[in-house]
Amino acid sequence: xxxxxxxxxxxxxxxxxxxxxxxxxxxxxxxxxxxxxxxxxxxxxxxxxxxxxxxxxxxxxxxxxxxxxxxxxxxxxxxxxxxxxxxxxxxxxxxxxxxxxxxxxxxxxxxxxxxxxxxxxxxxxxxxxxxxxxxxxxxxxxxxxxxxxxxxxxxxxxxxxxxxxxxxxxxxxxxxxxxxxxxxxxxxxxxxxxxxxxxxxxxxxxxxxxxxxxxxxxxxxxxxxxxxxxxxxxxxxxxxxxxxxxxxxxxxxxxxxxxxxxxxxxxxxxxxxxxxxxxxxxxxxxxxxxxxxxxxxxxxxxxxxxxxxxxxxxxxxxxxxxxxxxxxxxxxxxxxxxxxxxxxxxxxxxxxxxxxxxxxxxxxxxxxxxxxxxxxxxxx
DNA sequence: CTAGAACTACACTAGTTTCC
DNA sequence: GGAAACTAGTGTAGTTCTAG
Numbered sequence: 001x002x003x004x005x006x007x008x009x010x011x012x013x014x015x016x017x018x019x020x021x022x023x024x025x026x027x028x029x030x031x032x033x034x035x036x037x038x039x040x041x042x043x044x045x046x047x048x049x050x051x052x053x054x055x056x057x058x059x060x061x062x063x064x065x066x067x068x069x070x071x072x073x074x075x076x077x078x079x080x081x082x083x084x085x086x087x088x089x090x091x092x093x094x095x096x097x098x099x100x101x102x103x104x105x106x107x108x109x110x111x112x113x114x115x116x117x118x119x120x121x122x123x124x125x126x127x128x129x130x131x132x133x134x135x136x137x138x139x140x141x142x143x144x145x146x147x148x149x150x151x152x153x154x155x156x157x158x159x160x161x162x163x164x165x166x167x168x169x170x171x172x173x174x175x176x177x178x179x180x181x182x183x184x185x186x187x188x189x190x191x192x193x194x195x196x197x198x199x200x201x202x203x204x205x206x207x208x209x210x211x212x213x214x215x216x217x218x219x220x221x222x223x224x225x226x227x228x229x230x231x232x233x234x235x236x237x238x239x240x241x242x243x244x245x246x247x248x249x250x251x252x253x254x255x256x257x258x259x260x261x262x263x264x265x266x267x268x269x270x271x272x273x274x275x276x277x278x279x280x281x282x283x284x285x286x287x288x289x290x291x292x293x294x295x296x297x298x299x300x301x302x303x304x305x306x307x308x309x310x311x312x313x314x315x316x317x318x319x320x321x322x323x324x325x326x327x328x329x330x331x332x333x334x335x336x337x338x339x340x341x342x343x344x345x346x347x348x349x350x351x352x353x354x355x356x357x358x359x360x361x362x363x364x365x366x367x368x369x370x371x372x373x374x375x376x377x378x379x380x
Numbered sequence: 381c382t383a384g385a386a387c388t389a390c391a392c393t394a395g396t397t398t399c400c
Numbered sequence: 401g402g403a404a405a406c407t408a409g410t411g412t413a414g415t416t417c418t419a420g
Contacts, residue, residue, distance in 0.1 A: 037396065082410070083410085204393075204394075204395085204409035205394055205396080205409085206395085206408090207409065207410095208395095209396090209407090209408075273409090274408090275409065275410080311386090
């Protein structure tokens with residue numbers, strides 16, 4: 001089937017021009033001990049954005065996906081949902097396919113090349129991490145020798161040894177092997193495989209605050225917003241006007257992101273969550289209650305959720321959750337609802353009550369996109 | 381009635397930050 | 401310098417609900 005026809009169908013107003021954009025290089029550079037730390041993330045973001053260039057609110061979502069979206073290794077497709085539910089044959093595989101094709105088209109790249117154009121933050125950070133790890137390994141070698149010394153000659157396993165994995169490798173390759181590979185080589189191979197797998201587990205440590213940093217970086221590069229607002233990343237609440245310091249023995253409260261309008265002093269507290277779990281929906285309400293209790297100016301403040309969640313039920317729940325007699329969130333913002341459309345509608349008809357609920361919220365504007373939220377913010 | 385969707389709850393990994 | 405505390409998002413399993 002011709003891919004471009006699907007792209008046209010599901011990508012809405014985004015024009016797909018496969019191969020148009022050159023893949024940005026993954027660069028390695030010197031870094032301190034914390035590859036995923038705030039400082040290194042800030043540096044990676046500075047490197048990513050062209051110096052002195054403004055961000056177009058309508059296209060900001062592209063930067064979010066280029067920086068943060070990743071390929072699920074088990075399916076080879078852009079990640080939009082838990083990997084177990086995305087396995088071939090299961091319902092979310094169809095949605096992942098549709099989303100993958102949509103996002104490639106919307107970014108103007110070939111679906112087969114998408115991996116080279118996204119996940120820049122993590123790929124650069126892990127390159128830095130690998131560098132730091134290589135440095136550390138050599139440093140610890142003398143200590144390792146010292147620790148193992150008393151047990152010399154007892155045939156203790158070497159670090160990194162994984163007999164089961166080794167037997168899988170040798171077992172499946174046996175018909176093609178003239179001889180058993182040297183154990184040194186096998187251990188090296190298993191270590192590399194383990195490192196490869198464990199890299200993926202580190203992603204969650206970057207996505208959380210990395211998403212907050214990315215949104216802040218975008219806000220700062222949109223002149224109509226930046227000129228009018230003070231932008232705070234993970235500020236203690238009492239650093240914002242109109243919020244008091246917590247009592248001596250209670251913890252200081254932080255919020256993911258905050259915007260304060262310099263003219264009207266309107267305050268917007270933002271919760272940035274790449275994805276949402278139902279057991280953390282509770283947290284939205286209790287967070288808000290805490291914020292509300294620290295408010296001392298007697299003024300309303302906005303509470304906004306920015307997310308890339310794809311589960312329709314969770315999105316609908318976020319749109320519908322209430323406190324007292326009004327919606328909890330002033331706005332619920334998805335990185336790009338067109339991606340949701342692509343996944344839910346796709347070439348294969350979708351069923352399910354959650355999807356219908358989520359689509360209602362998109363159509364009504366209750367669930368908005370980063371583009372319209374940023375544009376509206378700039379036009380105030 | 382049944383398969384799949386939705387929900388719930390907890391486990392897990394691996395990072396940063398804080399405190400001594 | 402290192403342990404403990406904290407935080408993030410994801411994995412996963414069991415249960416309940418619901419559309420066809």
